Amino acid sequence: MIKQYQEKPLRDLTFAIVGLGLIGGSYAKALRNLKVRKILGMDISHGIARACLNANMIDEVIEADGSNLKEADVIICSVYPEAIVGFVRQNVQNFAEGMLMTDATGVKGTMPHDIQALLPESCEFISGHPMAGRQGSGLGMSDAAIFNNSNYIIVPTEKNSPEAVRWLEEFAKALGCARSVKVSTEDHDKIIAYTSDLPHITAVALVNSASYNENTQYFIAGGFRDATRVADINPDLWSDLFLSNRANVIAEIENYQKQLERWKKAIENNDREALKEIMREAGPRRRQLY
Amino acid sequence: MIKQYQEKPLRDLTFAIVGLGLIGGSYAKALRNLKVRKILGMDISHGIARACLNANMIDEVIEADGSNLKEADVIICSVYPEAIVGFVRQNVQNFAEGMLMTDATGVKGTMPHDIQALLPESCEFISGHPMAGRQGSGLGMSDAAIFNNSNYIIVPTEKNSPEAVRWLEEFAKALGCARSVKVSTEDHDKIIAYTSDLPHITAVALVNSASYNENTQYFIAGGFRDATRVADINPDLWSDLFLSNRANVIAEIENYQKQLERWKKAIENNDREALKEIMREAGPRRRQLY
The missing domain is CATH 3.40.50.720 (NAD(P)-binding Rossmann-like Domain)
Incomplete structure (x- = not known):
């Protein structure tokens, strides 16, 4: 045939x-x-x-x-x-x-x-x-x-x-x-929870912060603009995507929350070395992403 | 003079x-x-x-x-x-x-x-x-x-x-x-903690997640790329900036953590309506940021 x-x-x-x-x-x-x-x-x-x-x-x-x-x-x-x-x-x-x-x-x-x-x-x-x-x-x-x-x-x-x-x-x-x-399908959904679902969540969370107001637009630069680029997404499609991948997405949010705690602790403790270490870890990783 | x-x-x-x-x-x-x-x-x-x-x-x-x-x-x-x-x-x-x-x-x-x-x-x-x-x-x-x-x-x-x-x-x-x-100086530091310090933290936290590995680069699209654009920053300068603005930065991390908890709860509860509501809130806010 x-x-x-x-x-x-x-x-x-x-x-x-x-x-x-x-x-x-x-x-x-x-x-x-x-x-x-x-x-x-x-x-x-x-x-x-x-x-x-x-x-x-x-x-x-x-x-x-x-x-x-x-x-x-x-x-x-x-x-x-x-x-x-x-x-x-x-x-x-x-x-x-x-x-x-x-x-x-x-x-x-x-x-x-x-x-x-x-x-x-x-x-x-x-x-x-x-x-x-x-x-x-x-x-x-x-x-x-x-x-x-x-x-x-x-x-x-x-x-x-x-x-x-x-x-x-x-x-x-x-x-x-x-x-x-x-x-594989299993690896796919796990990886995508990190590389796609999570950055959409972090972007939405940033603009949804209680600190957002009508003046925010005058105080942003590329950092905020880029970090929130994908905050405007189709709620119907994406609620499907998030819910069909629930366990993986929750695991990724939790991994991410650990990093935020690490930041918070370093700043609370005035721990300059820990902060530098966090940033030194991120630089080479980011440069790998063309 | x-x-x-x-x-x-x-x-x-x-x-x-x-x-x-x-x-x-x-x-x-x-x-x-x-x-x-x-x-x-x-x-x-x-x-x-x-x-x-x-x-x-x-x-x-x-x-x-x-x-x-x-x-x-x-x-x-x-x-x-x-x-x-x-x-x-x-x-x-x-x-x-x-x-x-x-x-x-x-x-x-x-x-x-x-x-x-x-x-x-x-x-x-x-x-x-x-x-x-x-x-x-x-x-x-x-x-x-x-x-x-x-x-x-x-x-x-x-x-x-x-x-x-x-x-x-x-x-x-x-x-x-x-x-x-x-x-004013007070408002400045508070606003900047949200619009500048926080998106640098979220970007670094994303690439520092335990889920990052050498294959991440093959599974990313614009969402991840944009959300992590500013993850590669000068550790000496930025540790200064974060530590000189400690209280405000911690408050912003905490506001942001609340949003992540909101996401996590909605996904854990399989609450499609809550998820859509979160995204519907973010769209107009993001569109305000040219």
């Missing part, structure tokens, strides 16, 4: 994008730049899907009955984590033989296994996502450039073929990502 | 910069762009002062005996907070009549009053600093552009003349700052 995605170059493949928000819209724009054969798209809001069609971001809206999903060689699901399994259940009868499906979900849990179990033998689900995004939410914030120089995380399970993994690596490169890394 | 700084335009004034690190070096470069009459400079490291001279950032090194400080119409002190009073004590006999002195110190305490008390009648000290800076430290990181669109904080006391305040406002504008704001 022929798997189109393995046989043909990107420009000869048809893609379906499920969910046309910030990330889905960015995939659509990037795929258009790559001049792929055809882009199908759908969104829970039909108005958004129509807007993408009118803007020539997609070539066709996916039918309500899912019938034209058959054309898709590759399906990219960029919907809320909770919605992926539902989408697959509802549409699996419309998937083409040999289709490759992937997602852009920031928390994995058992989802990759759940979806693989629902797919017919000839189809494959390879989980992953770009470490990309930006403040705000929705189609209006989408941008093909979010992939540029980002990291693409691939989360294969023991069920995945080397071909699917390799394809996603190549696809990430084509999107403009600087590199791709492979990681 | 004539106060040169009040009578003459910037291009006819001689400036002395005391401390040629990141901030002092940036003043020197900005003053050169403004084509002021003459720039004198000194640094605790004579090699740094010579380097500035060789790079044409300054026109003359301040003599070890301070004798040529007499030429300065305006002196800008950009040394560690602890060092300013010492500099004034040692050099007050060399200050010209009508000289205006200012600083760039991130924490004020009683320093403005202390210095005003040391100065002769004809001289004036007006405290302030740009809300500007960047990662790293030292002359090599200095850049005239740090002032661009930044906020300039002016911290007058009851001793200051309206002329000195107005001059510093105009000077900030000439440097490229977007606006200047006036605040």
Whole structure:
């Protein structure tokens, strides 16, 4: 049985994008730049899907009955984590033989296994996502450039073929990502709790401090501005992400709280050496993050 | 008695910069762009002062005996907070009549009053600093552009003349700052503990977490990168800043810890509504910070 995605170059493949928000819209724009054969798209809001069609971001809206999903060689699901399994259940009868499906979900849990179990033998689900995004939410914030120089995380399970993994690596490169890394689902969620969930929490916590007021804006510099850059996020999406990764996120908050206690103790004790040591530890770590 | 700084335009004034690190070096470069009459400079490291001279950032090194400080119409002190009073004590006999002195110190305490008390009648000290800076430290990181669109904080006391305040406002504008704001020394240190000290602490705490390892770099996106941008700071300078502002910094850490507890509780309780509420609170606040 022929798997189109393995046989043909990107420009000869048809893609379906499920969910046309910030990330889905960015995939659509990037795929258009790559001049792929055809882009199908759908969104829970039909108005958004129509807007993408009118803007020539997609070539066709996916039918309500899912019938034209058959054309898709590759399906990219960029919907809320909770919605992926539902989408697959509802549409699996419309998937083409040999289709490759992937997602852009920031928390994995058992989802990759759940979806693989629902797919017919000839189809494959390879989980992953770009470490990309930006403040705000929705189609209006989408941008093909979010992939540029980002990291693409691939989360294969023991069920995945080397071909699917390799394809996603190549696809990430084509999107403009600087590199791709492979990681297990368990490690993924643990790592992401630290590198993604936690900095969003610290940013929100900073602007939510009781010390914030209408004059804060006149007294900030780059430090505050940068530290709070991602404080303006989509509450619906992110409450999903945090709650689907609860244990890991709580562990990361606690690790972080220990560092704050270390700071507080050093300052309370007037311990200049301890403070310097804390900062000397951080410098080389930060310089490793390009 | 004539106060040169009040009578003459910037291009006819001689400036002395005391401390040629990141901030002092940036003043020197900005003053050169403004084509002021003459720039004198000194640094605790004579090699740094010579380097500035060789790079044409300054026109003359301040003599070890301070004798040529007499030429300065305006002196800008950009040394560690602890060092300013010492500099004034040692050099007050060399200050010209009508000289205006200012600083760039991130924490004020009683320093403005202390210095005003040391100065002769004809001289004036007006405290302030740009809300500007960047990662790293030292002359090599200095850049005239740090002032661009930044906020300039002016911290007058009851001793200051309206002329000195107005001059510093105009000077900030000439440097490229977007606006200047006036605040009392007490309010200054309290506000800065929140808008400057705290985000440096949160950035350092993030990279110092026990979860950081050599693979972290492959799993980060803009969120982590931005939130930790200022984690690489000068330990000597910043331990001074934190310890000179102890009570305020501790209060800010504690306010911040309350927000983290709020997050942790909402996640532990699986309280989706509370999480959304936290994020809904932060969005508009963040959007207020241009």
